[in-house]
Amino acid sequence: MKSSCVRFRKVFEMLDRYAWLDEDYERLEKQALTRQIRSVDAVLGDRGAWIRVEGKTLLNLSSNNYLGLAHDARLKAAAMEAIELWGTGATASRLVTGSCALYTELEQRLAAWKEREAALVFASGYQANAGVISALVGRGDAVFSDRLNHASIVDGIVQSRAEHYRYRHNDPEHLAYLLEKHKGARRKLIVTDTVFSMDGDTALLPDLVGLRARYGALLMVDEAHAGGVLGERGEGLCHALGLHREIDVIMGTFSKAFGAYGGYICADHSVVRYLATKSRPLIYSTALPPAVIASVLTALTIVMKDAERRKSLQAKAKWLRERLASYGFSVGEGDTPIIPLIIGDNEKTLRYSRKLEEMGIAAVAIRPPTVPAGTSRIRLTVMATHTWAELEWAADQLQSIRADLEGGIG
Numbered sequence: 001m002k003s004s005c006v007r008f009r010k011v012f013e014m015l016d017r018y019a020w021l022d023e024d025y026e027r028l029e030k031q032a033l034t035r036q037i038r039s040v041d042a043v044l045g046d047r048g049a050w051i052r053v054e055g056k057t058l059l060n061l062s063s064n065n066y067l068g069l070a071h072d073a074r075l076k077a078a079a080m081e082a083i084e085l086w087g088t089g090a091t092a093s094r095l096v097t098g099s100c101a102l103y104t105e106l107e108q109r110l111a112a113w114k115e116r117e118a119a120l121v122f123a124s125g126y127q128a129n130a131g132v133i134s135a136l137v138g139r140g141d142a143v144f145s146d147r148l149n150h151a152s153i154v155d156g157i158v159q160s161r162a163e164h165y166r167y168r169h170n171d172p173e174h175l176a177y178l179l180e181k182h183k184g185a186r187r188k189l190i191v192t193d194t195v196f197s198m199d200g201d202t203a204l205l206p207d208l209v210g211l212r213a214r215y216g217a218l219l220m221v222d223e224a225h226a227g228g229v230l231g232e233r234g235e236g237l238c239h240a241l242g243l244h245r246e247i248d249v250i251m252g253t254f255s256k257a258f259g260a261y262g263g264y265i266c267a268d269h270s271v272v273r274y275l276a277t278k279s280r281p282l283i284y285s286t287a288l289p290p291a292v293i294a295s296v297l298t299a300l301t302i303v304m305k306d307a308e309r310r311k312s313l314q315a316k317a318k319w320l321r322e323r324l325a326s327y328g329f330s331v332g333e334g335d336t337p338i339i340p341l342i343i344g345d346n347e348k349t350l351r352y353s354r355k356l357e358e359m360g361i362a363a364v365a366i367r368p369p370t371v372p373a374g375t376s377r378i379r380l381t382v383m384a385t386h387t388w389a390e391l392e393w394a395a396d397q398l399q400s401i402r403a404d405l406e407g408g409i410g
């Protein structure tokens with residue numbers, strides 16, 4: 001009797017233990033805010049344009065593989081060669097024995113590409129943002145961050161324990177107001193995405209550079225979606241505007257146009273040396289596998305040299321954006337391969353995404369907290385390796401369900 005009571009109590013405790021999670025999950029479900037991890041069964045071909053998800057073949061308009069390099073034979077060959085030479089794992093942090101010679105080569109080439117004194121590679125873009133911000137500022141300091149900056153920037157600020165002031169999106173006047181108001185802070189850091197990840201618009205860098213000088217602030221920019229895409233040799237927005245020497249930390253990632261993985265920063269030697277000693281993600285996480293670094297080295301060569309690929313990407317993105325705008329879609333204000341179709345309502349956005357999937361298009365719904373409440377959207381991304389015919393077909397599909405969207409898809 002006693003043992004069955006104990007067993008009953010244990011079962012009850014088990015059931016009850018996660019009740020609050022289930023309640024919260026159900027609340028999110030009602031607001032169409034839960035997320036599912038879907039298994040991609042196959043990538044078809046080497047362009048990265050088509051994927052198979054749960055038995056359905058879909059045109060992928062939801063990747064960050066802007067230059068279509070993730071399945072490029074040259075990157076694959078470089079990775080395989082590196083596995084033969086270096087093995088599959090880095091075996092330790094970069095500060096122990098994990099920093100193989102490929103890292104040295106990559107950091108030298110990155111610094112030269114960006115025309116800065118030095119570079120530092122991190123295990124991901126997320127870690128680069130979080131690791132740099134939390135090392136450069138702390139209690140008593142102030143960080144001024146665009147309201148639409150990426151979550152990894154926000155997390156870095158929270159980890160740093162500095163005061164966090166969010167300025168209105170792309171509003172230098174609001175930023176100036178906040179800088180003036182908090183000019184007594186010990187150190188001031190302004191931080192912005194250069195291409196905003198969910199809107200595809202670009203930061204007003206000349207204004208930010210002016211405010212950096214006026215207030216003696218540090219300026220850090222996140223070129224995650226600009227690397228490989230903007231600039232004559234794919235350097236990013238800073239180079240495209242000729243401002244790369246007036247920015248303290250230029251951050252980027254290899255997970256998007258480079259078709260691989262890993263994050264990096266380019267800066268003055270003093271900054272890089274300091275971060276190598278102080279940045280916690282760099283110190284306490286294992287280095288990237290050598291094969292990843294090898295594929296990034298090959299991607300960097302292609303990014304720098306293959307201007308045609310970049311031009312093709314830009315032309316296709318411009319065409320799709322204009323075509324969708326002409327159909328009456330609200331496509332935002334950007335001029336990059338990220339094209340948001342702003343819908344607003346969470347539920348409606350989900351239904352639109354599902355409908356597109358039925359029609360053969362992977363176009364994922366982006367909802368809060370990734371974007372502000374009331375601005376849920378379908379985020380389309382163009383790749384250089386999409387064919388014109390594929391994009392025309394996708395535009396037709398989108399147009400054909402627009403009427404349903406206006407009336408609310410049933």
Ligand code: PMP
Nearest residue numbers: 124125126150152197224253255
């Ligand atoms: N910054 C921005 C603007 C991003 O969009 C992302 C990725 N979504 C990151 C940083 C993080 O990069 P990674 O995926 O390499 O961690």
